[in-house]
Amino acid sequence: MPAYRDKTGGVRVSLENFKKQAKLLVRWHRKRNYSVGGRIRQLSRYRELTDSEALALDFALNEAQEVIALEQGYSSWAELKQGVKKVRDPPGWLLPP
Numbered sequence: 756m757p758a759y760r761d762k763t764g765g766v767r768v769s770l771e772n773f774k775k776q777a778k779l780l781v782r783w784h785r786k787r788n789y790s791v792g793g794r795i796r797q798l799s800r801y802r803e804l805t806d807s808e809a810l811a812l813d814f815a816l817n818e819a820q821e822v823i824a825l826e827q828g829y830s831s832w833a834e835l836k837q838g839v840k841k842v843r844d845p846p847g848w849l850l851p852p
Contacts, residue, residue: 768842773823773835780819784810797825 783791792806798821801809820832829835 768839770836770839773820773827773839777816777819777823780822781814781816784812784814784819794822794826797822 780791780794784795787810789806789810792804792809795801795809795812795814795818796804798818801812804812817832820835824830824832824835827835827838829838
C-alpha cells in the first residue's frame with residue numbers, strides 16, 4: 756500500500772495518494788501511454804485486449820480506481836477505502852486511554 760512517513764517517523768497510508776494514482780492512470784490513458792495497457796488488462800472484462808485496443812477504450816476514473824484497488828490486493832475501490840480507513844482508524848482497544 757502506498758504510504759508516507761509522518762513527522763514522528765511512523766508510516767501512514769493515504770487514500771489521497773491512491774486517488775492521485777487513479778487520476779494519473781486516466782491521464783496516461785488519455786495520452787496513449789502504452790504502459791497503461793497491461794494495467795487495464797488486470798480488469799477481467801479487458802483481459803483479452805491488446806495494448807492498442809485498451810488505449811482505444813473509454814477509460815473512466817472509476818475503472819482506474821478499480822485497477823488501483825486490484826493492484827493493492829482489494830477487489831474494489833470501496834473495499835480499498837475500507838482497508839485504508841481501518842489502517843488509519845485502528846480499533847478502540849489499540850488507542851491509549
